[in-house]
Amino acid sequence: MATATKLEVLDAKGQKAGSVDLPESIFAAETNVPLIHQVVTAQLAAARQGTHKTKNRGERSGSGVKPFKQKGTGRARQGSVRMPQHRGGGIVHGPVPRDYSQRTPKKMIAAALIGLLSDRTRANRLHVVDSFGIENKPSTKAARDYLAQVAPGNRVLVVIAREDEVTALSVRNLPFVHVLFQDQLNAYDVVVSDDLVFTKAAFDAFVASRAAKEDTK
Template sequence: MDLEITQEDGAASGQTVTLDPTVFDIEPNDHVIWLDVKRIQANQRQGTHKTKERSDVRGSRRKLYRQKGTGNARAGDAKSPIRRTGGRAHGPRPRSYSQKVNKKTSRLARRSALSYKVQNDALHVTEDFSMDVPSTGELRSLLALHNLADAKVLIVTTEVEKEVYLSSRNLSKVSVREVESLSTIDVLDADAVLLQQGALDYLNDLLSVAPQTA
């Protein structure tokens, strides 16, 4: 499949690029996408939650009153979870929520997400561009020239482009990712993906699958 490359001003460059069918034209695997998205979201959790349990609250461990003969229900110390001043029973403790998936699974998830974008005509390729200084207005104009002014756009750059990233911070529907840090959830979260040509070449090299020989 060939895709036209646009210039920075949105005009056609007269060049086309061939999308690797093993990356951009596969049957998307929804289960693999779910596994990778679950991994990403789980790894973003801090896991620092903590409540005070019986051993953490302040107070004496002395039995409040004798076991029998008072007419009251039997009770232990004031730290008991059933009392207002007691500790939490089985409360959350700091833990790691990190999950892992195989590299092949993660790459298949990204290929599936990119294939969905191609199927929906939501993948665009432009020549590599950079900005001398951060400018929100300049970046907004660039997206308008690509007919992406009202869409939720993911810009994938070939290298770290600090000025482009800073220019996008005031645009609520625009996010910028350097291609090496591109994840499945980044692709799925955008209505349209604008790839720099160098970023496309990188994805072709990283995610392509060699044909199997008999």
Template sequence: MALSISRRVLRSFGSLSGFGRCGDSSCLTSQSFRASHDLYGHVSWDCLFSAESSSFIKGAVSSLAHRRLLTSNVTSESNDGSFPSDLLSAKNVVTPQREIGLYQDLVIPVTNFHNEDKGLMVLAGDVFDVPIRKDIIHRVVRWQLAKRQQGTHSTKTISEVSGTGRKPYRQKGTGRARHGTLRGPQFRGGAVMHGPKPRSHAFKLNKKVRRLGLKIALSARAAEGKLLVFEDLEVPSHKTKNIVNYVNEMENTKKLLVVDGGPINEKLKLATQNLHYVNLLPSIGLNVYSILQHDTLVMSRDAVNKIVERMHTPIKR
């Protein structure tokens, strides 16, 4: 980061006693040295200089070139005397952190399994930078788990239990309770009253809520820095060690979800089928529950484009 030097001091460099070595017009004046408006303070010159001031100019340019290499902020409080304190700002320069949920487009680097630089990609802000809402995530996850429940559990009623229909003993005179069948729920091997029957546990959830849940899950991974975009999901071979070595190089990664735009590559399938911590999904199958189960999400460039297209498709009522 650049030094925090006020523009007023830069404009007055020409009038300082250290710069005015001669009185003729060929020397450096305050009008011939202007600070540019960019971050690193590039210098523009309006006139030619004499040989007498050339040595000073070289020193000034070298000092400005040295300023570009600085990576820390120097203020009047943290200065150790190596830089004039009157040229430094009294306040600390703090880089503002990005706020989540402002629907701003995100720029993310694109790489691959070989850690090669494949450029940048812009992620749509209305898909990858939406406000985080836990209540929406909770509703979508409950809807997913209820919808995938099989509901094949079944018990037998009194008409379905195997057994005789004869009355076990006479109605009166025995001193025992009256019974008409031995297939009742009070007998061992009898029926189950009000037991479960095969049914669907699914309930309705609006499409807008389901779509918003997926956006929130993607935004959460992008905000955590756990969203990686690959140019493609090509692997050199079907050997499992290729994926194992790549996952071991990643920091704080326990489970990895890889999403491709179309059908999964066969080599990638074979390389990950023995790894319980790496799962593959096509973009059409990406869902909230799978994203929450994995701490790192890897998506191909094609998968990102298809997810954005899917989120922008109008909902048919």
């Protein structure tokens, strides 16, 4: 079993309210940059719709009759106004619908995420908060002020538990914040964020899920 280090848990006022263990298997792993690049590229490729399509000459509307006679005009011979060189004609070698997704093994996806989390931890860009101090009613202003105090980065990834609806509603309209549930955490959203802010409930759930997966190996 890997050893663990500690990370402070901040309360609603930004003060220390305890600590959590950081398992080395998750937060002190080697950061493999080529692997991260491959996983992030595959994730972006899978998000592409691939519905692009252009019409070839057979799909363009227009007459198939020769636009002018074959000989005697001094011009190059033409067979149809739907040919690519004519305005409104077909497109040559244009894009067609395709699937951009790449097969990426689950172990590679997990290793890329763990490597990124470890990198953010070493850079002191990982934060765990007890709560945002927002009770019952969502408040975007309160969430903005709290994040400005806790996470100094320009782009912040907030990771919350599934049942934390108040926090989700409070941060979702902040332009510099992206919010995810702990089971949605992925390499792309981590790599494009400067700071990661976990609520303690989300952090505990994420670490527990990772430990359960390691136990099943």
